[in-house]
Amino acid sequence: MKPALLFLLLVLSACRWTAQPESGRHAKAQGAEPSAPNVIIVFTDDQGYADLEPFGGANLRTPNLNRLADQGVRLTDFYVAQPVCSASRAALLTGAYPNRVGVSGAFMPDTGRGLALEETTLAEMLKARGYTTALMGKWHLGDDPALMPNRQGFDEFFGIAHSNDMWPYHPLQGDVFNFTDLLLFENETPLRALEDQSDLTRLLTDRSIAFIEANKQRPFFLYLAHPQPHVPLFVSGAFQGKTGAGLYADVIGEIDHSVGRLMAALERYQLADNTLLIFTSDNGPWLAYGDHAGSAAPLREGKGTVFEGGVRVPFIARFPGRIRAGSEVNVPLMSIDLLPTIAGITGSPLPERKIDGKDAWSVLTGASDHPPHEAYYFYYGDNELRAVRYGKWKLYYPHSYPSLNGREGGAAGLPARYETLELTQIALYDLQRDPSETRNLAAQHPQVVARIEALAQRQREALGDGLRGQAGRERRPLGRAPD
Structure with a gap:
């Protein structure tokens, strides 16, 4: 076989083995292994x-x-x-x-x-x-x-x-x-x-x-x-x-x-x-x-x-x-x-x-x-949409939640009893400046609250919200064992 033809065949073979279908947009940019x-x-x-x-x-x-x-x-x-x-x-x-x-x-x-x-x-x-x-x-x-x-x-x-x-x-x-x-x-x-x-x-x-x-x-x-x-x-x-x-x-x-x-x-x-x-x-x-x-x-x-x-x-x-x-x-x-x-x-x-x-x-x-x-949506309880993360902001809707309310937890493997606390109004926190969520800024930023509420309403239509009695049209049933 001529050297030039042999070289061409080797190149084609190498290309064939290093191809990576479908993941090329990630792999090529990062120098992926074959x-x-x-x-x-x-x-x-x-x-x-x-x-x-x-x-x-x-x-x-x-x-x-x-x-x-x-x-x-x-x-x-x-x-x-x-x-x-x-x-x-x-x-x-x-x-x-x-x-x-x-x-x-x-x-x-x-x-x-x-x-x-x-x-x-x-x-x-x-x-x-x-x-x-x-x-x-x-x-x-x-x-x-x-x-x-x-x-x-x-x-x-x-x-x-x-x-x-x-x-x-x-x-x-x-x-x-x-x-x-x-x-x-x-x-x-x-x-x-x-x-x-x-x-x-x-x-x-x-x-x-x-x-x-x-x-x-x-x-x-x-x-x-x-x-x-x-x-x-x-x-x-x-x-x-x-x-x-x-x-x-x-x-x-x-x-x-x-x-x-x-x-x-x-x-x-x-x-x-x-x-x-x-x-x-x-x-x-x-x-x-x-x-x-x-x-x-x-x-x-x-x-x-x-x-x-x-x-x-x-x-x-x-x-x-x-x-x-x-x-x-x-x-x-x-x-x-x-x-x-x-x-x-x-x-x-x-x-x-x-x-x-x-x-x-x-x-x-x-x-x-x-x-x-x-945005990201945080559900809990009976399909309750309780919070939304939107950029640096996180908004909470009124709901009840378990808390120690400042008390110490249990000891030696035994739990302390939680209290049930109520968040009674919408709360908006700037997580970049306030990761501990201590300062409610909802009153100061009504336009942010309104934007998040518009996104949340779209989410409720899809997946529901137990806090507002909405069922959601896209929820699928969980699995159940055969009788």
């Missing part, structure tokens, strides 16, 4: 905004998460869609507001309710693209066999079906609750009832690393959903008392160690440069538990409220060579945006059913400082 990127999401439970050193955690030590932030991007204004377990997870996995897909609150065991099988999860989207998928940890989107993770796009599941406090040792067992055993599952098979959760963080990390090793030659999606630091708190023996700052700090220390082990595994198998690694939480801290809860300081309130402490959570993402190391983004984003963003970088088609999230890749990479949405 292989599909791996995706890992570490999703903790009830971890507050200030429970990491990069987000102000003065009494906690998180060296591995510090390193992750130094190597990636830290989002200061990242939100979950609702401040509670099941609804938050539904938004993450579907890219839709949870009330769009019929999910609200936290599912109790054995109710036959869960995420509808007709919805497309992040795992199903990536599985259709050729990815191997795994959930290690907490599911909480339906504990009936027909609604469990293996029916929702996950090739592997190792973990628990619902929250770790839904077990016979709940402090209110027999008075308020009557929970049965908390089961540890291997796919759809219950392995054993958990009597002690001390080794769960370590076991989930072990299984995650084994999954990475087994799939190092193919694209994979790993969803590591730690049940901690949701109460009851547990750490393995190596971390008991290690920090000297109490059990909660020990739990955060073990979670940080888990992230360090994942990072080391990616380096060991030479996967770090082709893996998007995300760390975030499902909602803010459960303040009623006092010394067994985290902190959202300086943000207002915590879990169970749509104030900043309930829905703004820590977020770190690393993707070497594509996300600028050591960067910080102050643009508001929400968990609903992760699915379409991941769709973009993996070349995956979006779900056929309507979703709410938008591709935020340009924001994550610093190419744009414009949020993908004009």
